[in-house]
Amino acid sequence: LKDFAYVAASSLGEAVGVLSTHGERAKVLAGGTDLLVHLRETPLEADVVLDVKRIPELGELRFDGGRGLVLGAAVPCWRLYDAPDIVNAYPALTDAARIVGGWQIQSRATVGGNLCNASPAADTVPPLIVERAVARIAGPSGERRVPVVEFCTAPRKTVLARGEMLIALEFPPPVERSGSRYLRFIPRNEMDIAVVGAAAHLTLDPASRSIAEARIALAAVAPTPVFASEASAWLAGKPATEESFVRAGELAKKAAVPISDLRGPAEYRLHLVGVLVRRALAGALDRARGGSREPRPFHPRPEGRGSSRAGRPGGGR
Numbered sequence: 001l002k003d004f005a006y007v008a009a010s011s012l013g014e015a016v017g018v019l020s021t022h023g024e025r026a027k028v029l030a031g032g033t034d035l036l037v038h039l040r041e042t043p044l045e046a047d048v049v050l051d052v053k054r055i056p057e058l059g060e061l062r063f064d065g066g067r068g069l070v071l072g073a074a075v076p077c078w079r080l081y082d083a084p085d086i087v088n089a090y091p092a093l094t095d096a097a098r099i100v101g102g103w104q105i106q107s108r109a110t111v112g113g114n115l116c117n118a119s120p121a122a123d124t125v126p127p128l129i130v131e132r133a134v135a136r137i138a139g140p141s142g143e144r145r146v147p148v149v150e151f152c153t154a155p156r157k158t159v160l161a162r163g164e165m166l167i168a169l170e171f172p173p174p175v176e177r178s179g180s181r182y183l184r185f186i187p188r189n190e191m192d193i194a195v196v197g198a199a200a201h202l203t204l205d206p207a208s209r210s211i212a213e214a215r216i217a218l219a220a221v222a223p224t225p226v227f228a229s230e231a232s233a234w235l236a237g238k239p240a241t242e243e244s245f246v247r248a249g250e251l252a253k254k255a256a257v258p259i260s261d262l263r264g265p266a267e268y269r270l271h272l273v274g275v276l277v278r279r280a281l282a283g284a285l286d287r288a289r290g291g292s293r294e295p296r297p298f299h300p301r302p303e304g305r306g307s308s309r310a311g312r313p314g315g316g317r
């Protein structure tokens, strides 16, 4: 590990100043669960590691049923699934927050870091896309907002320019009769990278009980997480049935351009897209109808441990 200077910024202005001065040679540190691994095990080098956890705007976590959610870029994953209002309003997001690594990782890792790391397999990004999250960005010329669906541009590349950093993710308020679900396939039970991930969001039409709107996004099947636009558009106005979900799963494959690697061949990944999209849509439908927001029944809590995290060995999968 090459030596670097450590700077803990206490304001956005200070952080943007450091990033503007050092450019690519400065790296933002949120939870550090990607950054420190990369600094140690890859050719990535930094002159300055910029800790952003003391900046007030990045620590904000605010939910209001009428205004939506503001998720600061330095808020660790566990705080999302520990907040019942947020679990209820954005269940696909909390599905993903519960499966990033295990407890130890979730106590440090942030959704903002997961997005800025821009892995094609990032678990929280498909949920961010289907929940219509917008990235609030600070930079030398002020602030700007970019929809998350446009944020990742290539593996480990984002729209962030020199001097820019993510402040927060902003979510619109939840809509009545809507639900969402995130599922991933991994060969082991936990602590693994997605072979494929699929998020689905459904809103039901109150009169016809058919689908008013659908959004589907995928991970690990393209250079970036992708929005499955054709499958999403096709579902609008269709009955909320297994048959529709199977067809949407087939259409979602058109958004996938998977590679073959040690986690599985491309054909296998395409097959998984069909399976996971169908199941994620069924899970989203169940939640739109008022079903449980929990990914599966809780394990019994170990005696003497009271927190909601304590009942979820292996990060709650």
Ligand SMILES: Cc1cc2nc3c(=O)[nH]c(=O)nc-3n(C[C@H](O)[C@H](O)[C@H](O)COP(=O)(O)OP(=O)(O)OC[C@H]3O[C@@H](n4cnc5c(N)ncnc54)[C@H](O)[C@@H]3O)c2cc1C
Residues within 6 Å of the ligand: 027, 028, 029, 030, 031, 032, 033, 034, 035, 036, 037, 052, 073, 074, 099, 100, 101, 102, 105, 108, 109, 110, 111, 112, 113, 114, 115, 116, 117, 121, 122, 123, 124, 160, 164, 165, 166, 167, 191, 192, 193
């Ligand atoms: C054991 C282990 C298991 C893991 N399991 C999973 C998993 O199941 N699913 C998964 O998706 N990931 C997994 N990861 C990867 C990692 O934990 C996640 O990507 C995590 O969400 C990263 O968040 P962080 O806060 O730690 O990011 P950091 O490591 O702090 O940052 C990640 C990258 O984003 C940049 N960055 C961070 N914050 C900002 C900001 N505000 N503005 C601009 N750039 C920023 C950093 O410079 C760095 O390049 C795992 C990692 C480990 C070590």
